[in-house]
Amino acid sequence: MSRLPRPRTIASIALITTAMLAPTLDADLLLLLQDEAAPDDTIVDGPDPIAATDRGVVLEYKPSGGYVHEFGADLSGGGSLSVDRGFAAFKVEIDPGGDFKGSVGVAWGGDWYRFDGTSDLSPAPGVAPWSDIQAMAILGSMSWQIDREWSTTVGLNLRFAGERDADVGDSMTVGGFGAISYAFSRTLSLGAGAILSSQIEDSLLVIPALVIYWQATDTIIVSNVLGPEVYPTGAGIEVAWRPDRVREVAIGTRYESRRFRLDDAGPAIRRNGVGEDTGYPLWARATWRFESGFRLDLVGGISLFNSYRLDDANGDEIAKTDLDPAPFVGIFGSWRF
Numbered sequence: 001m002s003r004l005p006r007p008r009t010i011a012s013i014a015l016i017t018t019a020m021l022a023p024t025l026d027a028d029l030l031l032l033l034q035d036e037a038a039p040d041d042t043i044v045d046g047p048d049p050i051a052a053t054d055r056g057v058v059l060e061y062k063p064s065g066g067y068v069h070e071f072g073a074d075l076s077g078g079g080s081l082s083v084d085r086g087f088a089a090f091k092v093e094i095d096p097g098g099d100f101k102g103s104v105g106v107a108w109g110g111d112w113y114r115f116d117g118t119s120d121l122s123p124a125p126g127v128a129p130w131s132d133i134q135a136m137a138i139l140g141s142m143s144w145q146i147d148r149e150w151s152t153t154v155g156l157n158l159r160f161a162g163e164r165d166a167d168v169g170d171s172m173t174v175g176g177f178g179a180i181s182y183a184f185s186r187t188l189s190l191g192a193g194a195i196l197s198s199q200i201e202d203s204l205l206v207i208p209a210l211v212i213y214w215q216a217t218d219t220i221i222v223s224n225v226l227g228p229e230v231y232p233t234g235a236g237i238e239v240a241w242r243p244d245r246v247r248e249v250a251i252g253t254r255y256e257s258r259r260f261r262l263d264d265a266g267p268a269i270r271r272n273g274v275g276e277d278t279g280y281p282l283w284a285r286a287t288w289r290f291e292s293g294f295r296l297d298l299v300g301g302i303s304l305f306n307s308y309r310l311d312d313a314n315g316d317e318i319a320k321t322d323l324d325p326a327p328f329v330g331i332f333g334s335w336r337f
Contacts, residue, residue, distance in 0.1 A: 066086070260274070270310060279326075283299050293335055
């Protein structure tokens with residue numbers, strides 16, 4: 001008999017309360033752990049996974065990648081901006097066959113900002129505040145299935161984000177999280193926890209976290225753990241229509257934040273400074289999941305309430321400006337084997 005396995009809500013990945021409470025997120029802490037909180041992608045046969053016999057240690061691998069293009073939009077103080085974003089990750093899930101599971105992974109993100117003209121952020125006339133930003137992260141998590149309903153997870157993250165020649169030590173942040181969740185049924189799971197993270201030239205970030213997975217009908221799901229595998233700033237909240245095991249269409253929104261170290265080039269005012277990029281994207285998503293383990297996501301939408309900030313080397317604000325609503329398109333893929 002075919003059935004949908006009970007959701008494994010064991011990590012806080014896509015946050016509702018976080019988006020409302022925190023000015024920034026350690027994005028990569030959320031990235032590779034998303035699958036830990038999500039329900040299984042396909043319908044399977046056989047007994048409940050909790051009742052499965054010990055199969056020994058099982059390793060599962062998941063490479064993933066993606067690309068987003070944000071079309072040009074005007075900055076409030078003059079000039080315009082467009083952005084290309086690339087993502088890649090590799091995750092290994094470790095299942096020793098008991099109540100404990102773990103995962104380790106690495107992630108990369110690249111953001112290519114194209115500032116046109118002089119804006120409020122320009123450290124000198126015609127000079128861009130920053131250009132290419134690269135981020136790398138090492139992540140790990142461990143989960144414990146306490147019983148059929150309760151589960152818990154802890155995770156750690158080491159992340160570097162900055163311009164290519166930025167100081168590595170000054171670009172580093174460290175984070176961790178803990179969460180516990182309860183499966184009321186096969187169709188409803190709720191979880192809560194907290195995320196802690198250092199920030200570049202900012203105070204320690206401590207925020208509550210909430211996970212939702214609610215299968216309202218046979219085909220409608222309300223959740224914040226369904227988004228593309230490698231999209232690194234949390235999956236927000238989505239309403240998805242899943243007519244079968246292959247196809248899914250969703251609409252959603254979330255809060256995005258990126259904070260990164262600048263290098264020592266250019267005008268003195270911006271040397272070794274900090275850049276910040278925030279916004280609230282709204283999107284529509286189409287997803288296909290295949291029996292081979294490959295998943296494809298196409299995403300399109302518009303980013304609202306966009307804000308860009310330039311700080312000095314000590315984290316004190318130099319300038320801040322807003323960006324008009326910016327349309328975007330994206331494509332993501334992952335393969336589980």
